[in-house]
Amino acid sequence: MRILITYYQNRIKLLRVGMLFFSLFCFFSSICPYSFSSSSPAASCSSSTLVAQEEDQKEKEKQKIITEEIVVEAPLPKDLPLSTTSLIKREKIESLSPKDLSEVLSYTSGTFISSGSKNEFRIKIRGFESQRIVLLYDGIPIYEPFFNSFDLKTIPAEEVESIKVVKGASSVLYGPNALGGIINIITRRPNPPSFSLKTLYGSNDSFNITSSGAINWKNVFFSGFAYFDKSDGFEWNKNGENTLRENSDYERRNITGKVYFYPNQKSEILLEAAYYWSEFGVPVATEYYFPRYWRFKSWNRFQLNLGGTFSLLKNGHLKFRSYYVRHDNILDAYTNASLNELMWESTYDNDSYGAFLLGTVPYLAQNELKFSLNYRDDNIRTQDNRGGEWEEFQHQTLSVGFENHFGLNPRLKLAAGVSLDYLRKYSGDNKASLNPILGLKFNPYDYMDIHLTLSQKSRFPSMRSLYSSRGGNPDLKDERGTSYEFGLRYERNFLLSVAIFYNKMKDLISAVRLPSGFQTNLNIGKAHIFGFELESQKAVSWMSFSANYTYLNARNEEEDRPLDLVPESQLNFVLDVTAKNKLQFTLWGLAVSSSEVKIFDDIVKIPGYFVLNATLSKSFSNFTIFLKGENLFNKYYVTEPGYPMKARTVSVGLKFRLGRDELIR
Numbered sequence: 001m002r003i004l005i006t007y008y009q010n011r012i013k014l015l016r017v018g019m020l021f022f023s024l025f026c027f028f029s030s031i032c033p034y035s036f037s038s039s040s041p042a043a044s045c046s047s048s049t050l051v052a053q054e055e056d057q058k059e060k061e062k063q064k065i066i067t068e069e070i071v072v073e074a075p076l077p078k079d080l081p082l083s084t085t086s087l088i089k090r091e092k093i094e095s096l097s098p099k100d101l102s103e104v105l106s107y108t109s110g111t112f113i114s115s116g117s118k119n120e121f122r123i124k125i126r127g128f129e130s131q132r133i134v135l136l137y138d139g140i141p142i143y144e145p146f147f148n149s150f151d152l153k154t155i156p157a158e159e160v161e162s163i164k165v166v167k168g169a170s171s172v173l174y175g176p177n178a179l180g181g182i183i184n185i186i187t188r189r190p191n192p193p194s195f196s197l198k199t200l201y202g203s204n205d206s207f208n209i210t211s212s213g214a215i216n217w218k219n220v221f222f223s224g225f226a227y228f229d230k231s232d233g234f235e236w237n238k239n240g241e242n243t244l245r246e247n248s249d250y251e252r253r254n255i256t257g258k259v260y261f262y263p264n265q266k267s268e269i270l271l272e273a274a275y276y277w278s279e280f281g282v283p284v285a286t287e288y289y290f291p292r293y294w295r296f297k298s299w300n301r302f303q304l305n306l307g308g309t310f311s312l313l314k315n316g317h318l319k320f321r322s323y324y325v326r327h328d329n330i331l332d333a334y335t336n337a338s339l340n341e342l343m344w345e346s347t348y349d350n351d352s353y354g355a356f357l358l359g360t361v362p363y364l365a366q367n368e369l370k371f372s373l374n375y376r377d378d379n380i381r382t383q384d385n386r387g388g389e390w391e392e393f394q395h396q397t398l399s400v401g402f403e404n405h406f407g408l409n410p411r412l413k414l415a416a417g418v419s420l421d422y423l424r425k426y427s428g429d430n431k432a433s434l435n436p437i438l439g440l441k442f443n444p445y446d447y448m449d450i451h452l453t454l455s456q457k458s459r460f461p462s463m464r465s466l467y468s469s470r471g472g473n474p475d476l477k478d479e480r481g482t483s484y485e486f487g488l489r490y491e492r493n494f495l496l497s498v499a500i501f502y503n504k505m506k507d508l509i510s511a512v513r514l515p516s517g518f519q520t521n522l523n524i525g526k527a528h529i530f531g532f533e534l535e536s537q538k539a540v541s542w543m544s545f546s547a548n549y550t551y552l553n554a555r556n557e558e559e560d561r562p563l564d565l566v567p568e569s570q571l572n573f574v575l576d577v578t579a580k581n582k583l584q585f586t587l588w589g590l591a592v593s594s595s596e597v598k599i600f601d602d603i604v605k606i607p608g609y610f611v612l613n614a615t616l617s618k619s620f621s622n623f624t625i626f627l628k629g630e631n632l633f634n635k636y637y638v639t640e641p642g643y644p645m646k647a648r649t650v651s652v653g654l655k656f657r658l659g660r661d662e663l664i665r
Contacts, residue, residue, distance in 0.1 A: 082439030102152035109548035116640035128180025145378035148462035169455035172419035175374035190214030190223035194659035202651025206231035227254035234646035237636040247281035267310035285642030366407020428474035495537040582619040609637035
């Protein structure tokens, strides 16, 4: 009964938040100078409107509404944000034929993907761990609130339209905890009538099927997405022989539905619901650690959000979103590899609801004021073992941000901003943090951008580090970081991007073993990360090539050694070749240098590695067949010690399309 009461109380709160922001939407819509028009570019389905859209692509880009997008940037180089941003478009994602987000982000500059003790795929951006990174899914944060982390394999790649990875001095408008950067995932928008079906079959009875479709009725658009992925597990190269990793099997499902309503030319309302549910095993470590026979009986996520975009005053715009995200999982621990004797069963039942407003108001000749309001309420319920007592925790975060972009002249822009982030804690003193940003952008030519930025960011402690029975410390301070960055971007006949950065962190939270033998979390860490990124892209009619290189000097100043699991250098490349007969070949590789990690009292070295993958596809009128090979050289390698990555795998697939398969513009 208590669970039901809590369940419905959270939904009543979500409804109240949604109604508040919807009322604001209606108010601002009433002062919007644009009346309802069935000739809206998004709403009209007439052939004349479609022809007009095709004839004026530039105007479509200007008027394009992306409610999911809260990264503040525009298509021209001179309007790019005051930070280094990597954009991964749909065409690049499709060429890799990935299953989930971990396969896509592995080849982005400044990122490093690893998998370890919980069989999760985690990301680092320029050495910053995922707990210090904000992940946005159609504009809403979907991290697991107790650990402040996320698992990239839980986001199917087939649903993604684009990904933006914001590094360095990111905008203050995103809310709290963006110490290491932001990943903004934009899912596909409906372009009816359309339907697609994709199947994939590979090594170890791996089977994947995805389906999506869209229809519309007048100015209301509907889209749906379904995903199923199942495998007996993966093999690893054990002493030259491929061997199945025990307890590496999984089963994943996802269903998503969207409804878009366009009341006029510059407004839209979005309602989106998605449910992801899965079961998977956690392979034991091959060395260094005692064996743990774990299995997630369930790992589920439900999300519901209501949002909109509309005009504000004459030339401004306002975006809003209210959302609810639920994470629940059950982890079973067994006494042996046969998984026939249960040791304990841990349950997490987490609810988060929140809302944000993001607005832009142009004024004077070349000036813009941007503002944001972010609110989130996290409610945690944990049970260490079946039949045991439930522990409950709650965090409420609020962030108010302002940024002003001053146009000193047509080619020189100054940006200054500040956010006030506030944390209301379950126990201990509440926290407040002031985070400023200052940047200068110079565009000597339309195809060249130079920026210099300085910012301070913070991250509030996770509930696990504050309240966990295994070392929680409610008196922890928030982590602080100062970021400096110089960047240059040239985009004419080819793309060349250069970034030099330096990050200084203090009060990093670390797990410390006390003389009594107990472990606790303390603010003892100081670290710095110096590095640079190089990225280049070149495309011609039949071929495209991109490559990026990242160098990091990441030091733990307390122990005078490199930061754990941060490779010093990384080189990625992707080569796409397309023949006239619609035959496409894609080759992509990843070269990572060695790194190290402290395990108990020992420093363990992790060797560097090189992994090469390829796809070969042939397109026909309505379908495409493809062949994919991963780890072609069948290399043994690890991203975290004791947890080898998969050996060579081969898969074959088919994709079928009907109707239009592109974004609404």
